[in-house]
Amino acid sequence: MPPKPQTFAQKALARAAGLDSVEVGEIVDARPNVALSHDNSAAIRQIWLQFGQSKVWDSARMAITLDHAVPAPTSRHAQNHADIRRFVAEQGIENFFEIGTGICHQVLSEEALVVPGQLILGAGRHTPHFGWMGAFGAGVGRSEMAAIWATGELWLRVPETIQIEIVGQLGEWVSAKDIALGIIGSLGADGGLYRCVELVGEGVADLSLSSRMTLANMMAEFGAKCSYIEPDRKVFSYLAEARLRRTGSKARDEALHSQIEELARHALYPDAGATYEKRHHFDAAKLQPQVACPHSVDRTVGVDELTEVRIDQAFLGTCTNGRLEDIAIVHRVLAGRRVAASTRLLIVPASKRVFAEAMKRGYVSDLLDAGAVFGTPGCGPCMGNHQGVLAPGEVCISSANRNFKGRMGTPHAEIYLASPAVVAASALTGRITAPEEVTRA
Amino acid sequence: MRESRGRAWVYGDNVDTDLLFAGKYTYTLRSPQEIAPHALEDLDPDFAAQVQKGDIIVGGRNWGCGSSREQAVTCLVYNGVDAVIARSFGRIFYRNAINNGLLALTCPEAVDVIQKGDEIEIDLDASIIHCPAGEFQFPPLSPTLSSILDAGGLIPYLLAKAARD
Numbered sequence: 372m373p374p375k376p377q378t379f380a381q382k383a384l385a386r387a388a389g390l391d392s393v394e395v396g397e398i399v400d401a402r403p404n405v406a407l408s409h410d411n412s413a414a415i416r417q418i419w420l421q422f423g424q425s426k427v428w429d430s431a432r433m434a435i436t437l438d439h440a441v442p443a444p445t446s447r448h449a450q451n452h453a454d455i456r457r458f459v460a461e462q463g464i465e466n467f468f469e470i471g472t473g474i475c476h477q478v479l480s481e482e483a484l485v486v487p488g489q490l491i492l493g494a495g496r497h498t499p500h501f502g503w504m505g506a507f508g509a510g511v512g513r514s515e516m517a518a519i520w521a522t523g524e525l526w527l528r529v530p531e532t533i534q535i536e537i538v539g540q541l542g543e544w545v546s547a548k549d550i551a552l553g554i555i556g557s558l559g560a561d562g563g564l565y566r567c568v569e570l571v572g573e574g575v576a577d578l579s580l581s582s583r584m585t586l587a588n589m590m591a592e593f594g595a596k597c598s599y600i601e602p603d604r605k606v607f608s609y610l611a612e613a614r615l616r617r618t619g620s621k622a623r624d625e626a627l628h629s630q631i632e633e634l635a636r637h638a639l640y641p642d643a644g645a646t647y648e649k650r651h652h653f654d655a656a657k658l659q660p661q662v663a664c665p666h667s668v669d670r671t672v673g674v675d676e677l678t679e680v681r682i683d684q685a686f687l688g689t690c691t692n693g694r695l696e697d698i699a700i701v702h703r704v705l706a707g708r709r710v711a712a713s714t715r716l717l718i719v720p721a722s723k724r725v726f727a728e729a730m731k732r733g734y735v736s737d738l739l740d741a742g743a744v745f746g747t748p749g750c751g752p753c754m755g756n757h758q759g760v761l762a763p764g765e766v767c768i769s770s771a772n773r774n775f776k777g778r779m780g781t782p783h784a785e786i787y788l789a790s791p792a793v794v795a796a797s798a799l800t801g802r803i804t805a806p807e808e809v810t811r812a
Numbered sequence: 813m814r815e816s817r818g819r820a821w822v823y824g825d826n827v828d829t830d831l832l833f834a835g836k837y838t839y840t841l842r843s844p845q846e847i848a849p850h851a852l853e854d855l856d857p858d859f860a861a862q863v864q865k866g867d868i869i870v871g872g873r874n875w876g877c878g879s880s881r882e883q884a885v886t887c888l889v890y891n892g893v894d895a896v897i898a899r900s901f902g903r904i905f906y907r908n909a910i911n912n913g914l915l916a917l918t919c920p921e922a923v924d925v926i927q928k929g930d931e932i933e934i935d936l937d938a939s940i941i942h943c944p945a946g947e948f949q950f951p952p953l954s955p956t957l958s959s960i961l962d963a964g965g966l967i968p969y970l971l972a973k974a975a976r977d
Contacts, residue, residue, distance in 0.1 A: 398956050410839045411881075417842070421967055422974075440839055447840040496880040496904060512882040512908040514966050522970065526956055560826055561874035565903050594877065596903055667826055754835030754879070775830040775878060782854035 376642035378532040379599045380567035383507035383639055387490035393529050395646070400524045405485050406432055407493035408516050409475050410439040413454035415494060418517035427462050428523040434466035435459060436478055438749040441470035444757035473722025473748045476500040476690040480584065481724055483613035487602040487638035492519060497690050497772065502570075502587035502598030503580065504606050505638055509597045530596045531648040532567040532641075537574030539656030544806035546700075547582035548692055548770070548790040550574070551589035552661035554653060556671030564594035566648065569641065574655045575600055580609055581696040588691050592668040592772050599641075607634040660805060662768075663788040666776040674793055677803040683765040685716045685798035687791055688751045692770035693721030695728050697791040701743075702734040704795035704806060710742035711801030717759045718743050719751030743798075755780035768797045814936040814962075816894040816915060818866035820943075821859060822928045825872035829905065831855040832876060832884035841883075844890040851887035865892030868934070870926045872898065876905025885909050895934055897941065897950075899923050910957050911966035917941070919950040 377385075377392060385392050388399040408415055412435050419427070427433065435455065443449035452470070459467045468478050476497055485491045487505040491498060494516040501508030511525065519525050537550060555562065568590045578586065583600050590598035611630035620626055659673040687693065687701055698718065710716045718738065720726035726748050729735050735745065744759075752759035753771045760780030761767055767779060767786050774786035789797070792806040799809050829835075831854050833847070841847050852859040869888065875898035876884055885908040888896070895915035909916035915934065925945035926932065933942040941948045953961065963969035 398954060414839075414842060418967060421971065445840065451839050494880060496878065510880040510904050512880055512885075512904055512911060514882060514911045515907065518966055518970055560877060561900060561902075564874065564900060594874065594903065669826075754830075754838070756836055756839065760836070773828075773830070773878060775828040777830045777834045777836075777854040780836055 376644035378567065378645040379505070379569060379639055379641045380507065380530050380532055380597065383488065383490060384527060384529050386488065386639070387507070395529050395531055397529045398526050399529060401490055401527045402524045403492040403519060404432060404489040405434055405479070405491040406516060406519045407434045407475055407479060407491060407495070407498065409436050409495060410451060410455070411494050411513055412458065413451050415513045415516045415520070416454070416458050418514050419520045422521040424521060427520040430462050430464045433464050433520070434475070434479055434484055435464055436468040436472060436475040437470045438474045439754065440756040441747055441749045448756070471723055471747050471749065473724065474690045474693065474750055476588065477694070477721040477725070480504070481613060481722060482617055483610040486610055486634055487606065492516070492525060497588050497591045499590045499595050499598040500584060500588040500690060502590065502600055503583040504610065505599060505602035507597050510591070530565055530567045532569055532645070533563060533649045533651065534569045534571060534647045535651045535653055536572040537570060537653045537655055538572050539574055539654045541655050541658065544792045545655070545658050545660055546790045546792065547578055547585040548589070549658050549661045550653065550655055551586050552663055552671045552788065553658050555589070555593050555669050556661060556663070558593070558651065560592060560667060560669040561594045563590060565596055566594070567597050567599060568593060568595040569599045571601065574653070576603065579696060580605060581694045584694070585691055589772055601640060602638045607631045610634055660790055660793050662793065662803060663774055665774055665785040665787065668772070668774060668788065674789065674803065674805045677787070678805070680787070680803040681766065681801060682714055682768045682797055682803060684759065684761065684767040685714060685794045686752060686759060686767055686769040686771065687717070687794050688719030688721065688746070689753045689771040690721060691772040692791050693719060693725065695725050697770065698725070698729045698734050700791040701795040702737060704792060704810060705741040705743070705799060706737040708741055708799060710798045714798055714801040716743045716798040717746060717751070719746040719758065720748045723748050752779055754778060768794050768803060770794050816866065816868065816934040818868045818894055818932060819864065820868050820870050820926050820928060820930045820932050821863065822870045822926060823855065823872065826874045826877055827855060827871055828878035829876060829881050829884040830878060833881060833887045835879065835881070838881050838883060844886070847883055847887050848890040851891050860891060863891045863893065866894050867892065868932050869893055869896045870898070870923055871896060872923065873900050875901050877902035880904045882908045882912070885912050885914055889914050897922055897926070910960055913961060913965040915961065917950045919948055922948040922950070
């Protein structure tokens with residue numbers, strides 16, 4: 372009998388568990404290629420100490436970034452960072468990224484520390500981010516990360532898969548963020564609960580890699596365990612160049628070609644005939660810019676319905692929308708113009724690499740002239756720790772991924788989520804604004 | 813017989829991890845004494861002050877959606893909460909709960925009828941929830957999850973396993 376067709380999730384978890392094949396619903400002990408943690412690493416160490424080990428299972432498979440509250444806003448945060456640095460030195464963890472390098476998911480993508488077909492478990496909910504390259508990325512808790520540090524493995528249930536086909540060409544000011552908000556708005560914040568969400572179709576293949584990251588990343592807010600986009604030549608080239616850069620090799624055609632071949636060999640694709648729990652169809656051509664209203668990501672409406680809402684702060688950044696492509700859109704809307712007097716625009720690049728490139732292209736100085744404030748690369752005010760938290764009664768339009776009550780420091784503030792284009796247009800007028808309204812010739 | 817008994821605290825759908833334990837505390841508060849008073853702070857300011865050992869939380873759909881932060885679970889454990897019954901759970905909240913020895917049960921029928929303050933009894937061996945409005949069966953836990961819960965959580969489970977091997 373020929374083997375049963377398998378989903379991506381089945382193939383990836385079978386590989387990570389060292390098995391020939393696994394069934395949906397089966398619980399397997401999976402060994403991650405990469406175990407990612409961040410500012411929570413000191414707390415994870417406290418749990419790990421219970422194992423009584425002097426060394427972690429494999430420091431080469433660990434990655435730690437300082438990104439969630441950087442530079443330290445209080446001396447307690449500073450103590451947390453100091454504890455992490457000491458642990459990193461003790462354990463000889465090479466993949467350690469200091470404050471200002473960038474957000475964990477962005478940095479590990481840029482450095483190609485994860486590659487297609489691998490399993491990455493992260494002590495952070497947005498680890499499905501790595502679906503952009505066809506890797507199985509899932510978030511875990513602190514005890515689970517401690518268990519991985521001690522044993523190198525963790526129990527995982529093989530998830531059902533739902534497939535979302537995206538078709539149709541996006542309008543000029545409509546982006547991957549709008550697709551994600553549109554999907555979550557129509558199917559609910561729990562529409563992808565426990566599932567692997569496979570994003571397919573011409574509407575996905577046409578997206579830039581940066582936009583694929585946005586889409587895969589946002590599936591965390593759809594409840595997904597992991598997301599998956601078929602890796603193509605664009606993905607392999609990006610990662611191959613990053614790997615050669617990291618090892619200091621010159622990106623000669625031959626070396627690049629062999630890297631690309633190796634990455635392609637390791638990639639995983641679902642079999643034709645694999646079992647999907649559900650299939651959805653999403654027409655991106657009909658989509659208007661979307662905005663998620665307080666305090667839930669699935670309370671989405673078209674931007675035109677909210678143009679009376681005044682804003683105090685516009686925030687551009689995070690692992691969802693803090694990349695060069697996003698800053699370029701803000702630049703396109705705001706260069707040569709001025710942020711509304713009643714509003715502040717905060718830009719926190721997702722990484723140092725993004726920041727440096729934005730500077731090289733002149734975006735940073737133009738946006739400073741337009742009234743923007745730039746923060747240290749990292750998570751910024753996304754989870755209310757620092758760098759632009761809100762006052763009670765204030766309203767923020769944000770390119771982040773969550774608008775939960777209290778998320779940005781006080782339960783008495785309101786957060787609207789939108790694309791970089793809507794954030795920029797709103798910064799210009801001081802109220803929620805459709806990009807078309809301010810860019811018509 | 814394994815059972816839990818306590819008063820119900822009833823909440824709605826999509827109660828996220830920021831409502832359970834706000835992000836602004838997540839990298840600074842570490843001890844149970846520091847964490848416990850902030851449980852459900854922005855959703856129900858009375859909760860942390862009035863919750864009693866053995867109490868049970870009843871939530872709607874997607875309970876604990878949002879962040880992977882484990883304090884969303886441990887803040888309940890540190891307040892003596894014994895179980896959470898919900899229509900459905902955010903995936904990592906569910907894992908974190910089992911991994912910290914907190915019983916997490918999916919039972920929409922029970923959620924439909926349980927009122928705030930009801931006395932509830934959960935019989936884990938029979939997979940039945942007893943409440944004033946009736947009795948409700950819930951799907952039994954898988955053997956792996958059951959052993960983790962019985963050990964009191966993932967870390968004690970792994971330590972016991974290592975001692976056996």
